[in-house]
Amino acid sequence: MVLEPRAENGLRDVRVAIVGAGFGGIGTAIRLREAGYDDLVILERDAGLGGTWWANTYPGCACDVAAHLYSFSFALNPDWSRFFAPQAEILDYLRRVARERGIEPLIRFGTEVTGARWDEDASHWRVETNRGEFSAQVLVSAAGGLTEPKLPLVPGLDSFTGTMFHSARWDHGHDLRGERVGVIGTGSTASQIVPEVQPHVERLTVFQRSPGWVLPRLDHPHSDFQKRLLRRYPVLQRAIRSAVYYNNELLILGLVRRPRLLTGLERLALRYLERQVPDAQIRAKLTPDYRIGCKRVIISSDFLKTFMEPNVDLVTDGIREIVPDGIVTRDGRKIELDTIVFATGFDVMNPPHYRHVVGREGRSIREVWDEGGIRAYLGTVIPGFPNHFALLGPNTASGNNSALQPIEAQIGYAIDALRAMDARGATAVDVRPDVMERFDGEIQRRLAPTVWNNGGCHSWYVGPDGRNFTTWPAFANEYKRRLARFDPAEFELTSAPVAAAV
Ligand code: NAP
Secondary structure, eight states: OOOOOOOBTTBOOEEEEEEOOSHHHHHHHHHHHHTTOOOEEEEOSSSSSOTHHHHOOOTTOBOSSOTTTSSOTTSOOTTOSBSSOBHHHHHHHHHHHHHHTTOGGGEETTOOEEEEEEETTTTEEEEEETTEEEEEEEEEEOOOSSOSBOOOOOTTGGGOOSEEEEGGGOOTTSOOTTOEEEEEOOSHHHHHHHHHHGGGSSEEEEEOSSOOOEEOOOOOBOOHHHHHHHHHOHHHHHHHHHHHHHHHHHHHIIIIIOGGGHHHHHHHHHHHHHHHOOOHHHHHHTOOSSOTTSSOOEEOSSHHHHTTSTTEEEEOSOEEEEETTEEEETTSOEEEOSEEEEOOOBOTTOOHHHHHEEOTTSOBHHHHHHHHOSOOBTTTBOTTOTTEEETTOTTOBOSSSOTHHHHHHHHHHHHHHHHHHHHHTOSEEEEOHHHHHHHHHHHHHHHTTSHHHHSSOOOTTBOTTSOBOSBOSSOHHHHHHHTSSOOGGGEEEEOOOGGGOO
């Protein structure tokens, strides 16, 4: 490989370009370097590393997956302050890991990918950014699937004269104290915001379209003694990690194989709701009419009981329009508001990155997906996009388990692909369309009977075309097993002349 030190704005031709400096991007860089691949860069559009944990700073932001599991398998942290870590601590952890592993100098902050075009002759990606161009033989998309805030399509959205912002763009300069605040949405994010802001505002109105199933978060602080113990005996931490992992995986048994196993969990959640919300009318509004797990289960010990507070209203009549001084519901009631918080989720699997990556046929990933559905072999590689690896791509989510499980499997797979390329003198690997078709058929067949597809809810797991493009229809272990080895037979390998290589 010929490396040209065209160092414009810190950018030069590299072997691997990683898009995104969240858990995926940082993890990829660490593992690549451990495997001997040092020639890499991380492109990060934001001013800091952390990805979702950098962008989401709303009050109460925390991870509802236990910290011992929501951390890299190769960088355990005995110092978690509590069982479920808050956002700031997760961000600190990732910063520390990046610093200690020497990854920080590889990151180009404020660098947004504006285009990436496959150059067939040179067998590399021509990457365009707001700070210049360069080439990379391999492109790893670690841009995340939940990055683009989604605002509801409600008439009058722009007419509101108060303050409004999305949960992922929290306005810390704005003081909610003493205000009349509306929160739209009752998903995982809202469940963390609502209890946190309620004590400070004059009136809190929560606009719910459909209620979520809620299970308690069994959180507790870690004592100094516990931390010392974990530091001294890492095996203990691995044991906790495994226990949490397999406990979360139990849910998959009901979601995928035996839905009737979910009945016990539903009973538990209903009993919990009854204890938290003694008011029968409010409780009725908060009772889901679909199977648990159909949408992501909310893990919170303070969300439900907040609806019993005297300054909180739960509105379920639907939103007709937003007016300059509030929200009008479908039944014509106007609720006057000073601030509206949109906890309405994300435009899933639609980061700008996928619109910018243009493959062999001159079409972007987005265009290919718009035509043929959102899909990727093993949620990672797409025919016609050689040497491109997407982390947390389609059908990799596990519902309520740690996203770092599929991420680490995908990183290992990309590294194995690089090794296979080197061993065979290949400059490009492109997954065979028939391999992808067979895989997609299998995944969609296996998803058909699951609770995600059939549980009686509308969720962003399933697109308007009826395809479930988000969840993995099996235990995470199967996913890890299938990505454990890169099989060159499933790919078309190309060897471009050396002079034309990157
Ligand atoms: P979400 O799960 O997509 O929930 C969005 C909420 O907004 C839903 O309650 C939805 O109602 C509601 N909504 C959307 N449009 C609406 C409208 N026009 N009127 C009224 N309500 C409307 O988004 P999220 O809560 O931000 O969570 C997104 C993802 O982020 C989660 O699934 C999870 O993967 C991640 N997350 C993780 C954690 C964690 O602790 N690990 C915490 C927060 C978020 P419907 O339910 O009726 O659609």
